[in-house]
Amino acid sequence: MTTAAPATAPTTELTVLDPRDGSTVGTVAAATDEEVRAAVATARRAARDWARTAPEERGKALRAAADRLAEHAQELAELNARETGKPVEESLGGVMAGVGTLHQYAELGPVHRGHSLRGSVLAADYTVAEPRGVVVALTPWNDPVAVAAGLLGAAVVTGNTVVHKPSERCPHVGARLGQILAEALPAGVLTTVTGGAAVGELLTALPDVDVLAHVGSTATGEAIARAAVGTGAHVIRENGGNDALVVDDDVDPVWAAGQAALGAFANSGQICVAVERIYVHRAVAEPFLEALAEEARRRNSGGTLAPLVDERMREEVHRQVADSVAHGAVVLEGAQVPEGPGAFYPATVLSGCTPGMTVMAEETFGPVAPVQVVDSFDEGLRLAAADRYGLAATVLTGRIAHAQRAVAELPVGTLKVNNVFGGAPGGAAQPRRASGAGFGYGPELLDEMTQVKVVHVEMPPTAG
Template identity: 75%
Template sequence: MTTGAPTTSEITVLNPHDGTLVGSLPCAGEDEIRGALTAARSAASDWARTDPEERGRMLRAAAEALVQHATELAELNTRETGKLAQEALGGVMAGVGTLRQYAELGPVHRGHSLRGGVLAADWTVAEPRGVVVALTPWNDPVAVAAGLLGAAIVTGNAVVHKPSERCPHTGARLGEILAEVLPEGVLVTVTGGPEAGRLLTQLPEVDAVAHVGSSATGRAIALAAAQTGAHVIRENGGNDALVIDDDVDPAWAAEQAAIGAFTNAGQICTSVERVYVHRQIAEPFLEALAAEARARNRDRDTMLAPLVDRRLRETVQGHVAAAVADGATVLEGGVVPDGPGSFYPATVLRDCTERMQVMREETFGPVAPVAVVESFAEGLRLAAADRYGLAATVLTGRIAHAQRAVAELAVGTVKINNVFGGAPGGSAQPRRDSGAGFGYGPELLDEMTQVKVVHVEMPPARG
């Protein structure tokens, strides 16, 4: 549903491929935001009392509605964010799978029995938190939103969803599609920029905030929640490392690095942001990685998405230029192309050091900065010395090195020999500047509920 109060401004979106106008949508003002929260609060009580099986049935219906509109949403996503068509459709279908998964998991989400007195009974009950605010990103807008919305809705919460201002049309259309099969007020979508998101997280009517986005925004949300008492789930930025041992095939390692650094033009929270390669295989690895980048730059229409906008491109180019000024060498890319849109070439940098911004910060672009290390231990040490804690990947044929990486890397997810590997529903807890709480998987149902302990025993016999 949408509210009818006046709005304060508009969001205008340009197509990252060619700079043409996608469209404009209104920014929700304070009246609309308060109205959305009121509508969600009004729906929350009845929805919480709805049988879990019925909530699961409705979520399955929402998944099927998403299937019917998959092509439409994927095309809209491509126009707004530049995501390659096949990857955009894959993101929508991933969202469908997530909704179906939560439709099955939700009705069997349950508490635990507790051992108490012989003549007493003790158990826990999982109850919905109430009104959940979901703030979702632009880099995979349907898949990520489906996870947060699905988990919140199936556990009996009402949700106010604000999609990123970089993909408001995709988020608004997703909201319309899902809301059509849900009771009024269970899912309310508002469009707006940072001010709208800030207000949503500062109002005391909110019981929980689920956020996927930047670390700076995540910290602001956590500070606001300290005042409102809202529960916060946040998956924020990452600076994921790739550590390459000396016993692996350098060509295969280059393929893995390219997939990790260049997929969706590096605009993935768990993209490879920095590479540590053992000196023994460094030269063939760098040669192969540069070739991987060149192949993507030659065929960017099918292999390399543009960056979401020119503002991000300026940031990416700033990281690369600063690294070069500080001694890094460009093996491929590194130059802003002429023409419309916001493309940036797949870029490989060698001779990178820890003092460079491109190694210390999340670049969020198709850049693979490489540091050559003398040993696996050195690569692991440098990978672990970071303020982020989202994920990391290690390529090695030695089980002892794999086990050491698992023990020493203080991140939510450690991947061995596959940069984007992982089973469906594999939950993780990001750490430090990368966030807190389970942002996906079965454990997200726990985040969306609160536990009540029940104790029952017989009263004493009368007289």
């Protein structure tokens, strides 16, 4: 993205192919320049009345939107499977997670409040959380309903109006989601626009936008942050990750390989917090690599791995793998583009990796498990920390001292010990460095969507 808006947002069509077989899902028109500006203007007109709506009524409306989403869950799951290749059952899980998130914010929004302050006993001092205004939400394709529900729900329930642009890789899902939710909300509170980069660029450049909330690539997130310098918009962004997994010498290598496979191959590696690079202690490296390769073979032979979102993504994943092999990585499993239709890519295990290889230095976003053998936990921890991203990391260790050191030394927003996808409900994290900034989910997202006003009230002096 660039910081300057184009003179006009070109009128184009988004044609989506099913990544499972290459068939056409459908075509969606990209919003024109006039339609984008009109959507923001509509949100601005509706902002004052929605901000003045009682929090309890906003929560009630969001609860109704959640119930409508639940009624259409199967429809959206099947559409998501066609657009992104994510299996219907997993897609349904994402939709229902979105339903749960909307219900959560419907409950939390009305009790989101300020604080009393201690001042003079003859005065009242307190803070008020006020909506920021118009929120532009730019959401991804890899879990399109769940992620969008979080940003839209938190924005709406705190009194903001929203213009939502879903990813151009799943415009049908995004448009239908917008229709379903908007029918439960007052006119103008939620507007959906579809389109590619030009539409996103225009939205981020408009001065009448108060919040830019983005989940997606680091390059796009950084462009959004630069655009906000000119407009003054508040930015919330969860961007790319290159999450490390450190395997200590005192853990069961077969169990550790199962954790690594889960982290690297779930959703074909297309998860923001996927395991992207692995550092395994030399003492357990051989059985770990054997077990990890077997985990990959099992997925490849069983046909359980979903395709990547499209052929463009597959080309990028294979480019990274091929480049790393050319620089000395050893293929233990996978690494070959399969014949036939669709955008499938095999679960791939690479050994002999080094920090300079592309698969270790950049987010791959595919089912690739690159492994570097290290001589100590200290070395693994040091290499895990030496990265420009800061989303999440995992350590597998039986030593509490090593776990505590990981907590202290890894510069990430989320650290998981002995479970690659562990975490309690209601958690929230602040990504760091190239991975973004601000709370992108959880109760703290309500704070991001509001701004604090400090109030001081006291009696005037009496006359005479």
